[in-house]
Amino acid sequence: MEPKDLWEKKLLVFDLDGTLYQDRSHFAVYAREIARRLPEEKREAYLWDYQNSLLGKGPVQFGDFYDAFLDVLFRRDEKGDYRAYSWEGELLPQVKAPEQFRPGEGRHIFVGDDWWVPLVIGRHYGASDSDIGQAFLLTRAFQASPQYELPRNERLVEFLRSFRQGGGYLALMTNSPQPDSEIILEKLGLRGAFDKAIFAAGKPLLTRAHLQSLLQQFRVSPGDAVSIGDNPLNDILPARILGLRTVFIDPYQLAHEADPDLSFPHLDDFLEWVMSEKTAARS
Ligand SMILES: [Mg+2]
Known part of the structure; x- marks a missing residue:
């Protein structure tokens, strides 16, 4: 074209x-609001994983599918096939990727843009739908406020x-x-x-x-x-x-x-x- x-x-x-x-400044607000809703002992690990994932050194990478039931990340190899990884980054050869991922139905979460990194890490540390929903609404409220300039x-x-x-x-x-x-x-x-x-x-x-x-x-x-x-x-x-x-x-x-x-x-x-x-x- x-x-x-x-x-x-x-x-x-x-x-x-x-x-x-x-x-991207509002994503930090989103991550912080999710962190605040986690049990106190998990907050530091959450923020650590979030910061490192943004730097490309953390558990979550853009393009991953996160299986929220198995707590496993599926990531493509050089040939384009999905391989399963633990949260710690260990390859899990025994875990097979599904025939088809079904994003939008709750189980398979695709890290397709910046919104999904804080969310997937939140899921891993036990954030509920309602925690994430509240964090999202507060993020949007921040973006609507005068202090958020575009x-x-x-x-x-x-x-x-x-x-x-x-x-x-x-x-x-x-x-x-x-x-x-x-x-x-x-x-x-x-x-x-x-x-x-x-x-x-x-x-x-x-x-x-x-x-x-x-x-x-x-x-x-x-x-x-x-x-x-x-x-x-x-x-x-x-x-x-x-x-x-x-x-x-x-x-x-x-x-x-x-x-x-x-x-x-x-x-x-x-x-x-x-x-x-x-x-x-x-x-
Ligand atoms: Mg978009």
């Missing part, structure tokens, strides 16, 4: 967190405006709840930037259903639509199955998980690429 091909598409569907902004991304604002002016439609599809997502959009200068926004989207289980209804609503064929996101299982794989084009924002080099049409380490790299041919856009 060349930049001019993207400008000719009719519908772009964006994820929000990690895609339209890449600030810079406007002028290039993004300009790209979205130009795409729409050219007759294309823009949709937002995020797993995050509406009120705080709207505050984030406001901070980013993106209020009213989308023709349709889907909050609390329930990706990955509901990604395809939402995409199908967007295609219908805007009367766009799958090949004329693009899904843009930072989570391979939520944003890229289901879109590819439907025949959409895909752009993967990939800070952790997980492109092999979903085989997107294009990947960029950062949204700004995508914007630089697409704006390089703005002159060739529809006028």
